[in-house]
Amino acid sequence: MKIFGTSGIRGGIVEKVTPNLALDLGRALGTFLEGKGTVGVGTDARTSNEMLKNAFISGIVSTGTDVVDINRAPMPTTASHSTMEIVSASVIITASHNPPSDNGFKFFRGGREFIRTEEVFLEGRVKDRNFRVAGWSSIGKVSTWDIRPSYFRRALDFVLERGEKADEMRVLVDTANGAACDYTPHLLRELGFRVTTVNSNPDGHFPGRLAEPSPSNLEDTMRMARDGDFAVTIAHDGDGDRIAVIDEDGRFIDQNRIIALFAKDEVERNGGGRVVVSIDTSSVIDEVVSAVGGSVVRVPLGSLQETFELPWRDDIIFASEPWKPIFVRFGRWMDGIVGAARISQMVAERGNGSCITLMKSIPEYPILRENVPCPDAIKPKFLAKVKELLVPEFSGIEQILEEDGIRIERNDGSYVLVRVSGTEPKARLYIGAKTQNTLDMIADTARIIMKQARDDLSQ
Amino acid sequence: MKIFGTSGIRGGIVEKVTPNLALDLGRALGTFLEGKGTVGVGTDARTSNEMLKNAFISGIVSTGTDVVDINRAPMPTTASHSTMEIVSASVIITASHNPPSDNGFKFFRGGREFIRTEEVFLEGRVKDRNFRVAGWSSIGKVSTWDIRPSYFRRALDFVLERGEKADEMRVLVDTANGAACDYTPHLLRELGFRVTTVNSNPDGHFPGRLAEPSPSNLEDTMRMARDGDFAVTIAHDGDGDRIAVIDEDGRFIDQNRIIALFAKDEVERNGGGRVVVSIDTSSVIDEVVSAVGGSVVRVPLGSLQETFELPWRDDIIFASEPWKPIFVRFGRWMDGIVGAARISQMVAERGNGSCITLMKSIPEYPILRENVPCPDAIKPKFLAKVKELLVPEFSGIEQILEEDGIRIERNDGSYVLVRVSGTEPKARLYIGAKTQNTLDMIADTARIIMKQARDDLSQ
Amino acid sequence: MKIFGTSGIRGGIVEKVTPNLALDLGRALGTFLEGKGTVGVGTDARTSNEMLKNAFISGIVSTGTDVVDINRAPMPTTASHSTMEIVSASVIITASHNPPSDNGFKFFRGGREFIRTEEVFLEGRVKDRNFRVAGWSSIGKVSTWDIRPSYFRRALDFVLERGEKADEMRVLVDTANGAACDYTPHLLRELGFRVTTVNSNPDGHFPGRLAEPSPSNLEDTMRMARDGDFAVTIAHDGDGDRIAVIDEDGRFIDQNRIIALFAKDEVERNGGGRVVVSIDTSSVIDEVVSAVGGSVVRVPLGSLQETFELPWRDDIIFASEPWKPIFVRFGRWMDGIVGAARISQMVAERGNGSCITLMKSIPEYPILRENVPCPDAIKPKFLAKVKELLVPEFSGIEQILEEDGIRIERNDGSYVLVRVSGTEPKARLYIGAKTQNTLDMIADTARIIMKQARDDLSQ
């Protein structure tokens, strides 16, 4: 069984992310650190956190490495903790937006998520069980540390450098009964907003809604946003790296436009720079970023952190996957909390208290995302076949990206991306274009080609 | 300055409830306990709690009495703590539903609020500064104790004795960003309800609404109740002794009917018994309670706890002021949390998932509550004069109560109550009747009489 | 591998008492409790405690059972905790007097150690790995509780019922850098003694001496006792169930006399009653207990707790193994802390400030304890053979006990006990008599017989 996925470790607590795995991961991490240093351990609000945290801590100290228990802390806060001087690594126990029956682990060093080589080391140790074992006199120690004040101070400093304190503008916040309950509402309040909260008592049963901040899970919240008197509404997932934005009419705003908004702002402030986004994002980002002198790089899903090890890493000033902005000037982690603060500030300052007004600065183009069947057996050859068949159908091709699926970009700003799922017998189709007409034509073509590729390979 | 009001101590933190008063109150309480025993100290979620708690604890231990710091805990939980074997008294630092700039203290022994004689002792010590001072070798000690589990176990036992677990019925809960945030939502969830929360991250700035769960403060919540899909909606004040109930149409339910609902249920279960309510409650309570074989006693506002020292105290099975039910079989404190659990259970079981249906079991009669001017100078003689003038106007008088205002009850179920305010130049008029017509006639008469009394006395 | 020994679980942390065993034990205990109730978890001061405690807690909550973390607490305090209303069981992580590289687990219910049938259940689950697994929504919770105040209050109540407060009599206390560091010195001080401590900062490295309070480990302390001005000196092991006593001349007092002292006192107060002691104790106990109207029962080592399940359990008023007194009127656990308090009180009250004077009330007879070789192969038949050969050698036999070795008691108060070791190729010989002459004669005979038995069986 592969332990790490595209975003750390996740799975059901009975069948995969068990106390035994937690213990082994602790031992593996301590082995990685050679039984030295200190690891910060935080959690979201899930019911299985204490169970996993205790086993994980046991594993870490068994190698000689010390632990700082930072208790419940959002993912951004945990990541931020890993940049502190005495901290060798920080780990959050969370399954992010997964169902309550899941849990998982995410590892950070120096503010960024573990890269593949680091994950491979941990996975290797869990599999070969070649763990460091400290003798009785050098077992690690456990202390506790209230890191909330330092994260708040850093976040406030960053955000107030970019904008003013607000004057009682109303914001509705839905923190998914998760780790951000004690963070986003208070941070916004300290920034001068008048905050009403929904689903903001930490509860690992996720009683109010499922943790993923998708439109279908946010029905109640979107209705409250529409019926109430809020300039903007923010929703998180369970650990606070994700941000969803709903306008005052209760409409859910496309993630690509949120990324574009943040990216444009950071590039403008910096007078240029690179923006790194995942392959599944739309070309609206490129349009607004290039308009202010920046450039966009696309990388495979779950790979943003790898770019922080590349030679041009210092040029990156913003990065994002859908929902998950990385404000590089603040830190190299996904931060929905700072995202919430920034979007609220922008609504106040640039939107004059209207999210709708603010978002007018970012074009809205049609996009499409759908799944098509794709048997596991043909997956190894599927993308090459799709490329072979699809490329001749398009004129004006500017660029073809093949690191994670096949993405074809055209000179009219349209693009098509085909990826295969790692866990289901499906392929995923993403299309963006400036007009619905163009999008429909691309979609028709792509569906036909994908069916043909499937048929060809299934024979 | 009088320190205690009708409900413990309350006031602004800069002008009245200062660190110095907190220190003195701690010294007074330790003096009351003769420098022995242990005091539990809890708080609601106000910004000034740590300031006052620290000074208060200092004062207590300076007398030799020990302290258990129980941290943030609702009023019912703090009161419940005072019934534990090693606990001499428990105190919550809270200003209940007052504005965020206020704070206060409420004292409990053996589960009930301090009675007047106890308050008089504390007030006396604060004034004469005759405090016990422990020598260095007998200063009190401070420990901590997580009392949430024991309150939950007791509350669950009590509530599950009275009803079943629910099957995912949806409840909306608004805990006023106060002390009940970690209690009511979780208790309801453990009882099987599907809970959505609003204003339920603890925040002493009360960002979502003011702490008093009155219709004007609950506009957002009432709209959510109406537009959403909730069987019933519950709102608390800052410390969780108060409960307001909103039905699925978003209508705020009259407190008298909530009291009547609880009282009837407890009396029915017990096969009779006494219900004690404050003077300002309506006769609908008497109607439903007597129908199931119980009787109702009315006492001055802020005096329920005094009845627990009377000879017939063991006959009391339910007591209440508006908003604040005391489930005597559970404990002698006001408990909005258990109230929330019981009302939700009744909506599920008796209302078949409809609060409106449930409330049909309690008649809805017109009531009136209004203020009329009443200069401080005439107050000493005002009530006697009103009585003199008013009694002759009414036929069918059954009973006249004079302990707290003048209340005249008639044999058609109507009543009129006139009280004078302790803090403002006003008198308060309360009327209830079975028809609007009757009520209007009583109101006309009462207004005229009160004006005449005022005129007579002002000459 | 057998997990439980005669006194809970003990072993090296790398080879036996590992995080994995701790996790499994937690799961087994939660399974035993059917995923319900609450378990208190305490530790001594060892370096491996946090490692094991965290894994153990993870295992417990994974079954649905809750945990109260009581942190560092002596064995008696942990046992006492298990008698509290909401506590289903309490466990201390300790290896008692073993070396620092070891650790272990001891389980309590209702104040007494787990009996064999309970241990067999846990051992069975660890072996067949048939653990209860809670679903995500019913995983246990962890809270914390400072139990020191309640143990102190109970201990003070018990001890002050039996004696007065002292007047500054000096006592030297050596708590083995273990769990009793925060207990015995403070309890004695609250009882009015002037306490000087040695090796009383908690430190799992046991820097001052090894944890077993034997004469060879207590050389420094015995010298301090002799050279200083202390009425009596008390030494514990790592978890505080054991007590060793040193008089003002620095002489280590035989455990049998300490047991006799306590037993006599409790029997006298009670006006009779049964005393239960382990098979390896001397007849001086019988002598002093019968003189005050009590009777003595001998049971196998590690079995005192079994007697608390027998029909005559309510007759037991004191029980003890060497070093480990159980004051039954206080609780059914071994309590070196209360033992320290009682012996200090007796030195003050009956010894007039002299331990030597006090101990004159208990006769001092010669005893012998030695090991002789005994190959594992012959062990199964060795004791029967020794009995066959030894019994004819003695006149005046009053009683022969065969539950744990073979013990022959004679009417002159002498006795001989032969046991075989469970872990080494040895037999153990214990002899007591009223004169050295008698003891020497019994010893000569016993050594010859044991050699003969060995020779006969080895052929």
Added chain:
Amino acid sequence: MKIFGTSGIRGGIVEKVTPNLALDLGRALGTFLEGKGTVGVGTDARTSNEMLKNAFISGIVSTGTDVVDINRAPMPTTASHSTMEIVSASVIITASHNPPSDNGFKFFRGGREFIRTEEVFLEGRVKDRNFRVAGWSSIGKVSTWDIRPSYFRRALDFVLERGEKADEMRVLVDTANGAACDYTPHLLRELGFRVTTVNSNPDGHFPGRLAEPSPSNLEDTMRMARDGDFAVTIAHDGDGDRIAVIDEDGRFIDQNRIIALFAKDEVERNGGGRVVVSIDTSSVIDEVVSAVGGSVVRVPLGSLQETFELPWRDDIIFASEPWKPIFVRFGRWMDGIVGAARISQMVAERGNGSCITLMKSIPEYPILRENVPCPDAIKPKFLAKVKELLVPEFSGIEQILEEDGIRIERNDGSYVLVRVSGTEPKARLYIGAKTQNTLDMIADTARIIMKQARDDLSQ
């Protein structure tokens, strides 16, 4: 009443250092910090600490300044905490070596004690009661922080830069039942020493001895040092800034020689530099420091911290009052804990495991310290008169210091210092010389002159 003395604030808890003073000091400190920043608050082990700490914290947060509660922490650890980035000031509640009925406050900024101007500010606010009062929305917050790990890491780094790990050399440590109980023994153990502790369970009753580590209080410890097998014995006061050293023969070593030992070592390592000592220290320091290329500056008692504000402050590499070494390269605070580590290392490395051998490197000259009567009335003119009479009596005068008493230094290394007590009707006479003969002659002369001065002024 003057609040600050030469070493912070100290006094009886009933008459001076009361909860009310603590509250006011907190308000004054927060006012000094303008209601901003964060204050660390630690305590020693006194019985009155919780009482004072709670009131003090209340006062601080009432101004808007935040608090980090660092719990029990020695003075050096608290001082070290004040150098951390987010910390504006740190305060320890301690009365150092005073009796248990006293307590007090010591304030630090950036690692050094508050200087006079800062103390004057605090004293002014307490007296004029002109405190900053935060509104309800800006009251300070309280968090907790386990600072032990960071102090340990810093101390270990510093000490291991200066010496090796030891190989089980035995050290006896007596931490006065005070704040260093959890520090010095563990630090030495981590440095490889085998540590036996006495009086090392924290207990504010100081049951083992009074907190001042003077020969008369250390009788037990000196006897243990003599009779036991310890290479060196270390004793602290209640808060760990003081260090007393006892050799393996149980002899108490003169403080001047300990200062000389440390000063010489630091100067040698640095290749020169200034050493600042208080006026009451002997010339042996000058002798050894100048021999390795350094120079010595003398300042009034209680004034070392003032020199860290002088232009030549960066030249200071070591500073000390008797008992209280400041290792400037480590930090600008008195640190008996690091002193204990360094002296132990030197005994191991330079003394080959013998304190006596080590101390041979520092000459031992006779010194004298005695009190003579000096009525308060004549104090204002006493020193001038003594100077007038005394100077003509001596030849070879090299220097006369007059900042704190009158100190005459001669070219044979002898000196005489006369000071008047601030609290008693006494003058103090200090003499040092290279031979007993010289010392006796100076003493005779000084006594005569002081008597004459007294007589002259009393007429």
